[in-house]
Amino acid sequence: MSEHTRFGPAGVPPMFRLLGATMIDVPRLLHEEGLDAFEYQAVRWGPKPQIKQEHAQKLGEEARKNDVRLSLHGSYYINLSGKREVVEASKRRMIACATAADWMGAYVMVFHTGFYGKFEKRYAFKQCITALKEVSTEMKSLGLKVKLGPETMGRKFQVGSLEEIMMICQEVEGTQLVVDWGHLHALHQGTFKSTDDFRKIAEKIEQTLGTETLRSMHCHFSKIEFTSQGEKRHHTLDEKRYGPDFHMLAEVIVDFGMHPTMICESPILDVDARRMQATLREVIENKQHTTQP
Numbered sequence: 001m002s003e004h005t006r007f008g009p010a011g012v013p014p015m016f017r018l019l020g021a022t023m024i025d026v027p028r029l030l031h032e033e034g035l036d037a038f039e040y041q042a043v044r045w046g047p048k049p050q051i052k053q054e055h056a057q058k059l060g061e062e063a064r065k066n067d068v069r070l071s072l073h074g075s076y077y078i079n080l081s082g083k084r085e086v087v088e089a090s091k092r093r094m095i096a097c098a099t100a101a102d103w104m105g106a107y108v109m110v111f112h113t114g115f116y117g118k119f120e121k122r123y124a125f126k127q128c129i130t131a132l133k134e135v136s137t138e139m140k141s142l143g144l145k146v147k148l149g150p151e152t153m154g155r156k157f158q159v160g161s162l163e164e165i166m167m168i169c170q171e172v173e174g175t176q177l178v179v180d181w182g183h184l185h186a187l188h189q190g191t192f193k194s195t196d197d198f199r200k201i202a203e204k205i206e207q208t209l210g211t212e213t214l215r216s217m218h219c220h221f222s223k224i225e226f227t228s229q230g231e232k233r234h235h236t237l238d239e240k241r242y243g244p245d246f247h248m249l250a251e252v253i254v255d256f257g258m259h260p261t262m263i264c265e266s267p268i269l270d271v272d273a274r275r276m277q278a279t280l281r282e283v284i285e286n287k288q289h290t291t292q293p
């Protein structure tokens with residue numbers, strides 16, 4: 001079976017909760033909606049997994065049965081560039097998240113690397129690389145197979161520019177590139193104005209990390225509001241005054257033969273994930289029409 005672009009929500013859609021669904025029902029409900037990815041939110045976790053192993057395994061089984069690819073968003077309480085005790089506590093949280101992700105059979109544990117704080121940027125980044133190498137080694141010794149997914153960040157004080165994330169992918173073993181297109185848009189005060197702006201990013205990634213890494217990237221997408229400091233708030237696809245425009249990204253996905261896992265972070269999670277999926281289908285159909293004689 002050839003790989004295809006997958007779509008799903010970041011967390012349980014509000015409507016599922018209203019219907020009284022439990023976590024175990026989520027993969028089936030997503031499948032019924034035509035979606036095929038789900039990012040479990042472990043964003044408030046401390047140093048221990050906050051899901052029972054049995055429960056996590058059941059979620060994984062349901063996901064496989066319903067052809068839903070699982071990812072896990074790790075704890076927000078991570079700073080790999082801070083003081084030694086902060087870094088050590090962050091590493092414990094990462095291991096807890098990676099352990100649960102492995103129970104579920106999630107393919108990637110997405111995480112935010114940290115903050116520059118009062119450190120010089122280059123120094124903060126070096127700290128972060130060192131800590132990540134330690135996490136990667138520990139995961140290996142624990143037999144954890146999930147990939148580490150450093151995410152491109154949207155605020156100026158956060159470690160995680162595209163260049164930094166690509167460098168982590170080059171230096172640390174067992175990583176998976178995670179591109180948050182809304183964050184890139186916010187960090188650079190509205191980068192994506194045309195399809196070409198998306199194309200440039202795809203080319204840069206392909207040149208640095210190769211074609212397969214580009215094609216199989218993990219993505220976050222939503223429209224985003226920003227200030228001079230970067231990311232402020234996520235918005236729905238309907239809100240015309242905010243960018244970026246998913247249609248432009250869909251063009252680039254098709255042109256580069258990409259098959260990303262696309263996680264929707266808009267306030268109306270699954271609804272917008274389906275809208276993005278429909279947009280990509282339209283773009284594929286239009287291109288097929290124009291290439292036929």
Ligand SMILES: [Zn+2]
Pocket residue numbers: 073110111112151
């Ligand atoms: Zn994130």
